[in-house]
Amino acid sequence: MDVLEGQLTTDLPKPVSKCIRLFLSSDLTDTSHERRMLKEKVFPHLRSFSRSLGLQLHVVDLYDNLPAGWLPPVASRGEVEEQEGEREGEREGENQTGQEMEGGVGGGSEVMCGLELRGLFQLALSEIRTCQDMSAGPTFISLLGQKYGHKPLPPHIPEEEYALLCGSMEDSADERQLVQQWYQLESNAQPPHYELLQPPQNCNEDWVNTQKVLSTTLRKAAKAALGSDGSRAQK
Numbered sequence: 001m002d003v004l005e006g007q008l009t010t011d012l013p014k015p016v017s018k019c020i021r022l023f024l025s026s027d028l029t030d031t032s033h034e035r036r037m038l039k040e041k042v043f044p045h046l047r048s049f050s051r052s053l054g055l056q057l058h059v060v061d062l063y064d065n066l067p068a069g070w071l072p073p074v075a076s077r078g079e080v081e082e083q084e085g086e087r088e089g090e091r092e093g094e095n096q097t098g099q100e101m102e103g104g105v106g107g108g109s110e111v112m113c114g115l116e117l118r119g120l121f122q123l124a125l126s127e128i129r130t131c132q133d134m135s136a137g138p139t140f141i142s143l144l145g146q147k148y149g150h151k152p153l154p155p156h157i158p159e160e161e162y163a164l165l166c167g168s169m170e171d172s173a174d175e176r177q178l179v180q181q182w183y184q185l186e187s188n189a190q191p192p193h194y195e196l197l198q199p200p201q202n203c204n205e206d207w208v209n210t211q212k213v214l215s216t217t218l219r220k221a222a223k224a225a226l227g228s229d230g231s232r233a234q235k
Contacts (some may be wrong), residue, residue, distance in 0.1 A: 017136035020050055023128045024061040026143035035061070055136065060127050062120065078083050121152050153214055156193040157183060163220065168225035175217040182214060 003012070026035060043059055050057040131139040159164070162183065169176035183194040199207050226233035 001187065017134060018054060019056050019058060019134055020137045021058045021131040021135040022138060022141055023124075023131045024059055024141050025124070025144070026063070027145060027147045028063050030145035031143040035063075060131065062124060062127070073214040122155070152209060153196055154218070156186070156189075156195045159185070159192045159194065162194045165221040166227040168221045169217070172217065172220075175213065178210070178213060179217060179221075182210070205219070 006181045020120050024035070024038070043057070044175075128140060166176055166179065169179070184197060186193055186195045189195075199211075222233045
């Protein structure tokens with residue numbers, strides 16, 4: 001009645017969601033068999049059960065619909081061979097899988113490579129928040145195995161922290177030069193920060209090696225500069 005009378009200051013109840021939106025988090029190569037079983041056996045059953053309750057089930061898997069042979073840029077040669085073998089066994093069901101995984105992020109190798117390099121981690125967090133906002137029930141599934149998975153480089157580093165990191169690289173001139181080459185000051189940002197430059201589009205071997213050196217250098221520098229402040233060093 002308040003709404004009908006034009007009184008919009010009343011706290012209105014949120015619309016009841018009819019959607020169960022799940023984010024599936026896993027390592028690409030370490031849980032391929034489990035993910036395949038979920039897609040082929042479990043999710044179709046859950047989708048049918050949800051419909052019987054008047055609900056819709058959507059599963060978000062950022063690795064869904066990846067082109068055959070695509071891998072995170074830090075994969076080793078052995079992982080490449082392992083993944084190619086696994087993909088061979090999965091191709092027969094790819095068309096059906098793509099339809100089942102409603103809400104998955106698909107696309108060609110350039111799109112996915114660009115997403116991974118420029119913020120796949122941020123995209124995942126955004127999708128998790130969307131699941132939390134939209135879902136009428138569970139929101140997150142995590143498959144944990146033996147691998148930690150790929151940890152992307154930080155897209156930007158605050159100016160003050162960047163100075164601390166570079167100051168702790170006194171004995172590593174080559175590594176410091178590499179960090180300074182790939183992280184450039186963005187003075188228009190508030191507050192200013194150092195931003196990671198656009199990596200190559202094709203995830204070539206040179207960039208894979210460069211990324212490993214950058215990641216190792218930043219970890220060592222953080223430990224050297226902020227070792228007594230564990231939480232800040234971890235950040």
